[in-house]
Amino acid sequence: MAAFLFFFLLTTFHSRIAAQQRPLNISLGSSLTPTGNSSSWLSPSGIFALGFYQQRNGYAVGIFLAGIPQKTAVWTANRDSPIFSSNVSLILSTDGRLILQQPEGQDITVVDPSEPISSASMLDSGNFVLYDSVKRIIWQSFEHPTNSLLPGQRLAADQELISSASETDDSKGIFRLKMQTDGHLVQYPVGTTDVAENSYWSSGTNGDGTKKRRLYESRE
Structure with a gap:
């Protein structure tokens, strides 16, 4: 809240x-x-x-x-x-x-x-x-986002946010939130590969990235 x-x-x-x-x-x-x-x-x-x-x-x-x-x-x-x-x-x-x-x-x-x-x-x-x-x-x-997104800012395909170590330490923490090229937003531990068994959380939008790219291209 x-x-x-x-x-x-x-x-x-x-x-x-x-x-x-x-x-x-x-x-x-x-x-x-x-x-x-x-x-x-x-x-x-x-x-x-x-x-x-x-x-x-x-x-x-x-x-x-x-x-x-x-x-x-x-x-x-x-x-x-x-x-x-x-x-x-x-x-x-x-x-x-x-x-x-x-x-x-x-x-x-x-x-x-x-x-x-x-x-x-x-x-x-x-x-x-x-x-x-x-x-x-x-x-x-x-x-080039690091650990936050502001209104009007977007997390582009293949970019990721990396958590801070703590509330008083903005060095890299242990989690990363990645916007995958297939439209899936997934949270992984830092230092792991982008495979399902390593994920902590996912948005459930797998495949939406391809659909949105096709829609955008059709409007041009």
Whole structure:
């Protein structure tokens, strides 16, 4: 029930900002630090942000609900090892990458599109986008979900959500929810193959994916 109410309130937030404000243009060379004056890039309404949030004994990088006291992450970077110390920087580098710069000199690439980045924006939908020089989106967080889906976001065929380790740890947990190419939404343990005997739960929509693709193709 609590999860439903949370989703309802989030959907209500989205309806209230339907008349979208102009998003902040994040230019190349812009940077964030966990403890400085600039620790996140806000969406126009201030509901969502991309940046640093506290996690266990350090800081993680992700997209979170900034409009409520408890920063609730909906997308987390580098989930195999998401915790960083306070002396790292998140940089939209001049060579067109989103990187975590560490004092030891071992930078971590968060996003490295196949095309050069010109700028970025954090949208009111909760989608973080990277643009090329003509403002065409070349990468967006909505196409790379981690453990959550937001209103308007979809889980595409062959994509999966991976649970968090716990409520206070957004590293990868032990379950994954996969949207199979046949239209079947199935929950498996992490590290197992996509076979029926490994599944914990399934949607019972096996075959619907093929039917929907055929219907879509017939309309074109």
